[in-house]
Amino acid sequence: MIIEIGHFALVLALFVAVVQAAVPMAGAQRGDAAWMAVARPAALAQFLLVAVAFGCLTHAFVTSDFSVLNVAQNSHSTKPMLYKVSGVWGNHEGSMLLWVLILAVFGCAVALFGRNLPPGLRSRALAIQGLISVGFLLFILFTSNPFARLLPAARDGQGLNPLLQDPGLAFHPPFLYLGYVGFSMAFSFAIAALIEGRVDAAWARWVRPWTLAAWSFLTVGIGLGSWWAYYELGWGGFWFWDPVENASFMPWLAGTALLHSSIVVEKRDTMKAWTVFLAIVAFSLSLLGTFLVRSGVLTSVHAFATDPKRGVFILILLIIVIGGSLALFAWRGPQLKSTGLFQPVSREGALLLNNLMMTVGTAVVLLGTLYPLFTDAMTGGQSKVSVGAPFYNAVFVPLMIPMIAAMAVGPMLSWKRGDLGAALTRLWLACAAAAVAVAVTWLVQTGGSVLGLIGVLFAAWLAVGTLVELAERVRLFRAPAGESLRRLARLPRAAWGMTLAHFGLAVVVAGITGAGVWKVESIQAMKPGDSVDVAGYTYTFHGAQEHQGPNYSALRGKFTVSRGGEPVVDLWPEKRVYTVRAMPTTEAAIHPTFWGDLYAVVGDAQPGGSFVTRLYFNPLVGWMWAGGLIMVLGGVLSLSDRRYRVGAPTRRRVPAGAAARA
Amino acid sequence: MTVLWIAAAVLVLVTAALLGLPLLRARGGEAASRADYDLTVYKDQLAEIDRDLERGLLSAEQAEAARIEVQRRMLAAAPEDGAPPAAVPAGGRRWATAAVLCVAVPAAALGLYGYLGAPQQPDQPFAARPAPVHAEGRKTEMADLVAKLAARMEQNPDSVEGWLLLGRSYTTLGRFDDAAAAYGRVLDLRPGEVEVRADRAEALVMGADGRIPAQAREDFRAVLAADRANVRARFYLAMARAREGDDTGALQDLVDLIAISPRNAPWLPTVGQELMRLAAAAKVDPTALRPTAEALALAKDLAASRPAPPPRPQGEGSAPAAAAPGPSQADVDAASEMSAEDRTAMIRSMVQRLADRLEANPDDREGWLRLANAYRVLGETEKAKEAQARADALR
Structure with missing residues (x-):
């Protein structure tokens, strides 16, 4: 019964979404407060119904109800409970339902916490949210219904991809979706603003927290994804410029640009149309990401042909959302008048530069992601082009270099008209630190690479530059220490957010440089008792034994690692075979240290009792995720800034029936 | 079936109440104009400039310039808003809207669910189904x-x-x-x-x-x-x-x-x-x-x-x-002609026979081992473990 209750709730949610899309919008256009008031309870009802549906599907997964097609295809009775639950969103249908659930959560949040929003803006934004919901619910119910039944029921499920049976990946999609869907709020506000024909400081102030939240979630999602790739795929890599990764990276780049341009709208009442455009782009890329990843189009355009119903629906939805919003933008965008003027060298100018680099970067990634699809479609699958790391290293990395160079300077410039010379003078410390860091790296590194030096240069420049900006703000060494401390304590949280996020990026850059340039790799066949030296550590292999896990059998190897005769750690890498799908996975053994990770993988047994082993030293790799966490912390701190807790205005009384008279 | 319709009725009622009540309860006099909302933000921005000045994040002249800019925006916001704020229409239309919503939404949902759903199908959780023989x-x-x-x-x-x-x-x-x-x-x-x-x-x-x-x-x-x-x-x-x-x-x-x-x-x-x-x-x-x-x-x-x-x-x-409790050739012959269900039932009855015998004669280690094996084959892991434990105890 429960599964059918969920199905009914989802169908009901569709029609509530129709109401949410139509009634408040009509009310806002006609000045009918009663109709506008439907927006909030509709968003609430929408959330309740989708939550019921999601709960029912989860129940089906938890109880392994194989009379539900989706459960039979994606779950198995012997799976650990955690992965039964994460299996709910580990497939196309369930992930779409999660998407709509998160959309409803955001809509509900606007309904509950949006009291300080002007009713017109709120109603219109919620109506747009409702419209997005309608599109997704139609898509789910008619092409990807998670509640479709399988009768007679399957004996047992077909299991979940064992690669996905991992906590890192279990919680990676929800965060990504929180990010993707979060941009739908910025999008809804942007469309509402276009309909109203006005974007002002107040608008920017209401949009920014939603963007900030979405950006923080997306950062966590991307971080979790690359972390999973690092320890589960067993190649010591963390980012492969894979289309699936790019799909989450593009909205992040566009969202980062949006985050910065909305500051300009709020503070300086300019760059309005551009900000609205970015909001549309960020959400469009999120949609593209959601669909391209889940529909399998990225692996081949022919996925459309194998399931034309789904593919055509996706195409139509994308055309309506992206085409429709861009058309609306072309029509109403020019009416958005900016008042603030600024010089090229100014805070605004620096933020504009950031936007420029971010959007060009986004375009590059988009090109790299879609180009293979185009050639595939054009040549009918005859020529498979793959765009990989060399392309991005050659195009994307050079784009980021001037951006990071400018990142340390931007916050030092004042609004309207900045003094570049003065800013650079104050950054002498950062220059010096960068020079020292490069010199030290030059001395330490063996087999020198220019790329490594560049990475260290800019990481040090950005990190110290960010700290210099903070020191400037609190007048460190210029005012008495007590005064500086007092200023530090009373710094607005948004300022802390900026400092942390920029500093976090510097740490990330250092991590990427270290793991990308100085990775030490050693692949060999080892017999028990053999030793190999990798980056100054001696790995001694002690053989590998069979080992039985709850739903897999594994070959577990043992290494003892020592350095200069001192024992460091024992590593136990595994090679697992999950019984249900007979699919092998590697479980790398990782020993993280401050300066890098010791990383060991055991492979197949070779004739003569030896095993293929892969040993890595990944310098600074942990810094990447630490930096990501610092960035997220910055986002959260900035989100809690008191600016975003603006109260609702005192209301003035308007007699009932005023609209009727007017 | 009944449970489903009761649950559906509850969902419909909650939804109808959520959608209908605000329409019926809407009253005049609560509306603030868009300018009021803007002014609230601008006032907050002015306060923020004061705070920044006090903290020393802005110099006196920077703060003054920023203040003038915000004040100019406040002036621009106020008169532009000539349109009256949204108002609540007379009762009749609100009642009509509420009635339409409360009838049309559930009716449409029931119709579509009837097309897509399988209301007569019960849940079939794995634990409640007979264990399959792999x-x-x-x-x-x-x-x-x-x-x-x-x-x-x-x-x-x-x-x-x-x-x-x-x-x-x-x-x-x-x-x-x-x-x-x-x-x-x-x-x-x-x-x-x-x-x-x-x-x-x-x-x-x-x-x-x-x-x-x-x-x-x-x-x-x-x-x-x-x-x-x-x-x-x-x-x-x-x-x-x-x-x-x-x-x-x-x-x-x-x-x-x-x-x-x-x-x-x-x-x-x-x-x-x-x-x-x-x-x-x-x-x-x-x-x-x-x-x-x-x-x-x-x-x-x-x-x-x-x-x-x-x-x-x-x-x-x-x-x-x-050897005694094993399947005889006749049993096997009979089994080969049975349908899958009958065969499963027969295997189960034989296993039960063995289990009963062993309860009466618990010192038969080989018997326990065979029982454990049989349970394992039938997928009854718990019972298999138990039988294995009995066998191990006799070692």
């Missing part, structure tokens, strides 16, 4: 166990029980030649085991794809000499005769076999089928066939000695305890 898993698991057992027998070649178990296991796995060899080891140790001899002969027949090799014939003759009523020996010897072209003799043997069998013996359908087939081939009227006097006399003797339930063709005490 043919594949069962086979590989068993092959592992058998390989281990075979290795153990190399160390300990004097265990009659062990060889017997190995022979039965090979038979189950379809490795009939290996099974025959294992039974042969039992016969080397105890040549007088009539049923084991029959087992070996049967394995030889199975391994020869239904032909009756000379060794098998010899075995069956020996068995029959020791036990005149042995069903398997009589059946296979009849088949051997038929193969040699002696249809009449074969038919007579089968009719005799039927005569000495109890009325409800499980092997009767098989024997009957063979009888019909041979009779048709030889163009003989099967109803005209009569058992020999010898068979009738034997039948009388057997009926007298037979206890109330019909005896299992497995001779009592002929094999040690380990």
Whole structure:
């Protein structure tokens, strides 16, 4: 019964979404407060119904109800409970339902916490949210219904991809979706603003927290994804410029640009149309990401042909959302008048530069992601082009270099008209630190690479530059220490957010440089008792034994690692075979240290009792995720800034029936 | 069904209440104009400039410039907003809207659900369904166990029980030649085991794809000499005769076999089928066939000695305890003709029989091991563990 209750709730949610899309919008256009008031309870009802549906599907997964097609295809009775639950969103249908659930959560949040929003803006934004919901619910119910039944029921499920049976990946999609869907709020506000024909400081102030939240979630999602790739795929890599990764990276780049341009709208009442455009782009890329990843189009355009119903629906939805919003933008965008003027060298100018680099970067990634699809479609699958790391290293990395160079300077410039010379003078410390860091790296590194030096240069420049900006703000060494401390304590949280996020990026850059340039790799066949030296550590292999896990059998190897005769750690890498799908996975053994990770993988047994082993030293790799966490912390701190807790205005009384008279 | 409709009704009511009530309850006088909202933000921005000035983040002149800019925006916001704020219309239209929403939304949802859903289908959670028998898993698991057992027998070649178990296991796995060899080891140790001899002969027949090799014939003759009523020996010897072209003799043997069998013996359908087939081939009227006097006399003797339930063709005490509760050939024959469900039921009843026996006679380690194995095959891990523990306790 429960599964059918969920199905009914989802169908009901569709029609509530129709109401949410139509009634408040009509009310806002006609000045009918009663109709506008439907927006909030509709968003609430929408959330309740989708939550019921999601709960029912989860129940089906938890109880392994194989009379539900989706459960039979994606779950198995012997799976650990955690992965039964994460299996709910580990497939196309369930992930779409999660998407709509998160959309409803955001809509509900606007309904509950949006009291300080002007009713017109709120109603219109919620109506747009409702419209997005309608599109997704139609898509789910008619092409990807998670509640479709399988009768007679399957004996047992077909299991979940064992690669996905991992906590890192279990919680990676929800965060990504929180990010993707979060941009739908910025999008809804942007469309509402276009309909109203006005974007002002107040608008920017209401949009920014939603963007900030979405950006923080997306950062966590991307971080979790690359972390999973690092320890589960067993190649010591963390980012492969894979289309699936790019799909989450593009909205992040566009969202980062949006985050910065909305500051300009709020503070300086300019760059309005551009900000609205970015909001549309960020959400469009999120949609593209959601669909391209889940529909399998990225692996081949022919996925459309194998399931034309789904593919055509996706195409139509994308055309309506992206085409429709861009058309609306072309029509109403020019009416958005900016008042603030600024010089090229100014805070605004620096933020504009950031936007420029971010959007060009986004375009590059988009090109790299879609180009293979185009050639595939054009040549009918005859020529498979793959765009990989060399392309991005050659195009994307050079784009980021001037951006990071400018990142340390931007916050030092004042609004309207900045003094570049003065800013650079104050950054002498950062220059010096960068020079020292490069010199030290030059001395330490063996087999020198220019790329490594560049990475260290800019990481040090950005990190110290960010700290210099903070020191400037609190007048460190210029005012008495007590005064500086007092200023530090009373710094607005948004300022802390900026400092942390920029500093976090510097740490990330250092991590990427270290793991990308100085990775030490050693692949060999080892017999028990053999030793190999990798980056100054001696790995001694002690053989590998069979080992039985709850739903897999594994070959577990043992290494003892020592350095200069001192024992460091024992590593136990595994090679697992999950019984249900007979699919092998590697479980790398990782020993993280401050300066890098010791990383060991055991492979197949070779004739003569030896095993293929892969040993890595990944310098600074942990810094990447630490930096990501610092960035997220910055986002959260900035989100809690008191600016975003603006109260609702005192209301003035308007007699009932005023609209009727007017 | 009912639960579904009650739940659906609750969802509909909650939704209707959420959508309808704000329309009905809407009152005038609560509206603030857009300019009011903007001014609130601008006021907050002014306060922020003051805070920044106080903190020293802005210099006095920067703060003044920023203040003038915000104030200019405040002035711009106020007069521009000539349009009146949204107001609440008269009651009639609100009631109409609420009524339309509260009827149309549930009606549409019910209609679409009726098209997409399967309201009459109950949930089928895995735990509530009969445990499935995994043919594949069962086979590989068993092959592992058998390989281990075979290795153990190399160390300990004097265990009659062990060889017997190995022979039965090979038979189950379809490795009939290996099974025959294992039974042969039992016969080397105890040549007088009539049923084991029959087992070996049967394995030889199975391994020869239904032909009756000379060794098998010899075995069956020996068995029959020791036990005149042995069903398997009589059946296979009849088949051997038929193969040699002696249809009449074969038919007579089968009719005799039927005569000495109890009325409800499980092997009767098989024997009957063979009888019909041979009779048709030889163009003989099967109803005209009569058992020999010898068979009738034997039948009388057997009926007298037979206890109330019909005896299992497995001779009592002929094999040690380990063999006794296993499936007899007749059981297996009967099983091969059953539907999947019946077979599962039969296997379960046999396992239950074994379990009951072991409760009465708990010192039989081999029995516990076999029970554990049986439970494992049936997928009842908990019970398997329990049985394994009982077996281990006897070590």
